[in-house]
Amino acid sequence: MLTCREVPEELTNPHLSFPQRLQLQAHLLICTRCRALQAQFAALHEGLQRYVNKSEPLDPALAEKISRGYLGETD
Numbered sequence: 001m002l003t004c005r006e007v008p009e010e011l012t013n014p015h016l017s018f019p020q021r022l023q024l025q026a027h028l029l030i031c032t033r034c035r036a037l038q039a040q041f042a043a044l045h046e047g048l049q050r051y052v053n054k055s056e057p058l059d060p061a062l063a064e065k066i067s068r069g070y071l072g073e074t075d
Contacts, residue, residue, distance in 0.1 A: 002027040007034045011041055 002010060002023050010016060010024045028035050058066075
C-alpha cells in the first residue's frame with residue numbers, strides 16, 4: 001500500500017505500471033486527503049491548459065534560441 005508521502009509522485013507520473021496504478025487507486029479509495037490532492041492537481045492541469053491554449057504562438061526563431069540555451073549550445 002502506498003503512503004501519503006508517495007502519492008504526489010505517483011499522481012504526477014504518466015508512466016505507472018498496472019500494479020502501481022492499482023496501488024494508487026486503492027490508496028485514493030481510502031484517503032480523502034490524497035483524493036483532494038488529486039482534485040487540486042487536476043484543477044491545476046486544467047487551468048494551465050486553458051492558459052497555454054490562450055497564449056500566442058512562440059516565434060520560431062525565439063523558440064530555437066531558447067532551445068539552444070536550454071541544451072547548453074552556443075551560436
